[in-house]
Amino acid sequence: MEVIRESVGGPESLRARQLKARDMLRGDLDGQELERYVEERVMTTTLERAFDWARGNSMFPMTFGLACCAIEMMSVVGARLDIARFGFEAFRASPRQADLLILSGRVSIKMAPVVRRIYDQMLEPKYTIAMGACCSSMGVFNNYAIVPADKFMPVDIHVPGCPPRPEALMHGIIKLRSMVHDDPSLGWRSRYGAHGTEEVVPPAEPDATGENVFGSGGTESSGA
Amino acid sequence: MSTAQPQAASTSAYRRMEESITLSEEKVVEGSRELLTLNIGPHHPATHGVLRLLVTLDGEVVRDVKPIIGYVHTGIEKTAEQKSYWKVIPVVERMDYLSYFFNAMAYCGAVETLLEVEVPRRAQYLRVIHLELNRIMSHLVWLGTSALDLGAISVWWYCFREREMLLDLFEMSTGQRMHTRYIQVGGVAEDVPSGWIERVRAFTKVMPERAEVYGDLLNKNEILLQRLRGVCAVSQEELLALGVTGPLLRATGNPWDLRKAMPYSSYDDFDFKIPVGTQGDNYDRYAVRLAEIHESCKIIDQALDGLPEGPWITEDRKVALPPRHELATSMEALIHHFKLVTEGFRVPPGEVYYPIESPRGELACFVRSDGSSKPARVHMRDPSFVNLQATMPMVEGSLLADMVAALAMLDPVLGGVDR
Numbered sequence: 001m002e003v004i005r006e007s008v009g010g011p012e013s014l015r016a017r018q019l020k021a022r023d024m025l026r027g028d029l030d031g032q033e034l035e036r037y038v039e040e041r042v043m044t045t046t047l048e049r050a051f052d053w054a055r056g057n058s059m060f061p062m063t064f065g066l067a068c069c070a071i072e073m074m075s076v077v078g079a080r081l082d083i084a085r086f087g088f089e090a091f092r093a094s095p096r097q098a099d100l101l102i103l104s105g106r107v108s109i110k111m112a113p114v115v116r117r118i119y120d121q122m123l124e125p126k127y128t129i130a131m132g133a134c135c136s137s138m139g140v141f142n143n144y145a146i147v148p149a150d151k152f153m154p155v156d157i158h159v160p161g162c163p164p165r166p167e168a169l170m171h172g173i174i175k176l177r178s179m180v181h182d183d184p185s186l187g188w189r190s191r192y193g194a195h196g197t198e199e200v201v202p203p204a205e206p207d208a209t210g211e212n213v214f215g216s217g218g219t220e221s222s223g224a
Numbered sequence: 225m226s227t228a229q230p231q232a233a234s235t236s237a238y239r240r241m242e243e244s245i246t247l248s249e250e251k252v253v254e255g256s257r258e259l260l261t262l263n264i265g266p267h268h269p270a271t272h273g274v275l276r277l278l279v280t281l282d283g284e285v286v287r288d289v290k291p292i293i294g295y296v297h298t299g300i301e302k303t304a305e306q307k308s309y310w311k312v313i314p315v316v317e318r319m320d321y322l323s324y325f326f327n328a329m330a331y332c333g334a335v336e337t338l339l340e341v342e343v344p345r346r347a348q349y350l351r352v353i354h355l356e357l358n359r360i361m362s363h364l365v366w367l368g369t370s371a372l373d374l375g376a377i378s379v380w381w382y383c384f385r386e387r388e389m390l391l392d393l394f395e396m397s398t399g400q401r402m403h404t405r406y407i408q409v410g411g412v413a414e415d416v417p418s419g420w421i422e423r424v425r426a427f428t429k430v431m432p433e434r435a436e437v438y439g440d441l442l443n444k445n446e447i448l449l450q451r452l453r454g455v456c457a458v459s460q461e462e463l464l465a466l467g468v469t470g471p472l473l474r475a476t477g478n479p480w481d482l483r484k485a486m487p488y489s490s491y492d493d494f495d496f497k498i499p500v501g502t503q504g505d506n507y508d509r510y511a512v513r514l515a516e517i518h519e520s521c522k523i524i525d526q527a528l529d530g531l532p533e534g535p536w537i538t539e540d541r542k543v544a545l546p547p548r549h550e551l552a553t554s555m556e557a558l559i560h561h562f563k564l565v566t567e568g569f570r571v572p573p574g575e576v577y578y579p580i581e582s583p584r585g586e587l588a589c590f591v592r593s594d595g596s597s598k599p600a601r602v603h604m605r606d607p608s609f610v611n612l613q614a615t616m617p618m619v620e621g622s623l624l625a626d627m628v629a630a631l632a633m634l635d636p637v638l639g640g641v642d643r
Contacts (some may be wrong), residue, residue, distance in 0.1 A: 063269045064267055065273065065274075066273075066274060066296060067273075067296050067298075067318075067321055067638075067639045068318060068321035068402060068403065068639065070273075071321065071322065071365060071402070072401070072402065074369075074384065075384055075387065075388065077384075078381065078384035078385065078387075078388065079381055079384070079385050079388075080385075080388050093268075093269045105296070105639075106296060106298055108294070108295060108296055108297045108298065108642075110294050110295050110297060111266065111274060111295045111296065114266055114267060114274075114295070118267060140314055140315060140318065141298050141299065141300070141303055141315070141318075143298075143299040143302065143303050144299055144302075145297050145298050145299035146298060146299070162318075162403065163401075163402055163403070165401060
């Protein structure tokens, strides 16, 4: 695209140029030239994509620390990595105001219902990052006390490490950001056939008689 | 909740027990108003982890507190029984996640005592340097988050700036920022790389100045002073009766510090002071920890000055891995290596209790050996767990807002409490 640099001059000349531009669209330009003019100057998008763009650039994480990883999660906010560059710095203590749950550390069996409740209290659209080995795969412990997060809630991004470096968490956050920007159906949503960010109960299989013995089943989004 | 609904059959006995928790003794003061029970946690930014507190309030005055723990129970002590001795180190390190060198030190010290292995002096000094750097790191995280609770946000940024410097040092010498597994049975895993000592010196030069800056920021902050001075004081006798150690006890004027009282890892070589308070209130708890940062810097400087040459891990091939070059030339080294990596070393039967001074107080490791290559029992006496008992005497009769300050000054690490 050709870049034309010229000084704007006074307000009169600006007004004159505005009028000229309007003239172009009115009839001075037509055919190929008009097409090119519009192509270069007008951007179209869907409302949904515009929302996603805004969403991915201003996400409010939840102030929620579990164990070791919580300390590294805090240092992401610190001066060296400065998560504020990507609009993730506004940590919220209330799940009602948060968009992102970073599971930072080990989830014990006693804690799992609490975590699930916090996740349920968050408003749509909501995202989860499982930070560290413990809440992804039970990590070095792998014993009776720990539950991996996938067992009781949907997780968008897993960040490996024990604990992950802040840079690794940053990478996960940027992955999530591009996921939100590009295609909201990436990740577990497509895997589980979910729409939006709700979990979907698959519709019950009709039995041999062709009648659905389990009632309607599923949610309205599953039929889409 | 309506009681008409029948109890779901799926509700576990444990869940029912937990829901039925009532406060042990609801003291009703004559003429007081109606009491209110407030649940704080398990996820609450002011509890420094997943601590749950059931608080009984009389207006804004705290009448009773019941801490409920176990939300990060990880089964570390049980897992330790299923691993050979040296594979336990990474597991116990993840217990109190702000003082990982201390966890490893307590455990390795206990195993070394059972094995009667002598640790080379260079290893002892390297351990001291890393322990004291870790103490500063722990105090920095404590100071940053506590000041955040009390409304002084800027201190948090400064503290985490210095913490990154420290973690760079750890990364350089051990390869990891946290949970370094540097302290090894018989010594340390690796000698420090070239250039590390100069960087530590640069750090200990700058750190006391930075600690002064924190002091200037906080000691002239009127709001902070009003929330700390004369608040939540507990007497020395009461703390001793509860078994509380560390900065909480030293804040009352008792100079009990295991580095002086029962020196380990050549701590008696160094000249340092034990900061103590006078009142035992929240301000003294804060001031003692801030002064400890200065003392730790002094210890590190002395250890760097006197760092002896020599091996950094014991020459006992039954305990420590042979160096790589020996594997290519010596059959015996190869056999030792194979035995250590597959079965691990065996420890003579016996039991030992090995206490050290962690940033939060007396951290001790109890190890019982049955003669096999796996410990029969590993128990950690974690200072956070014992110190948490002081919550009630600290906050009884104070305002709810002071409870947040007291909890911040208590500095519990829930990973250590629940293990």
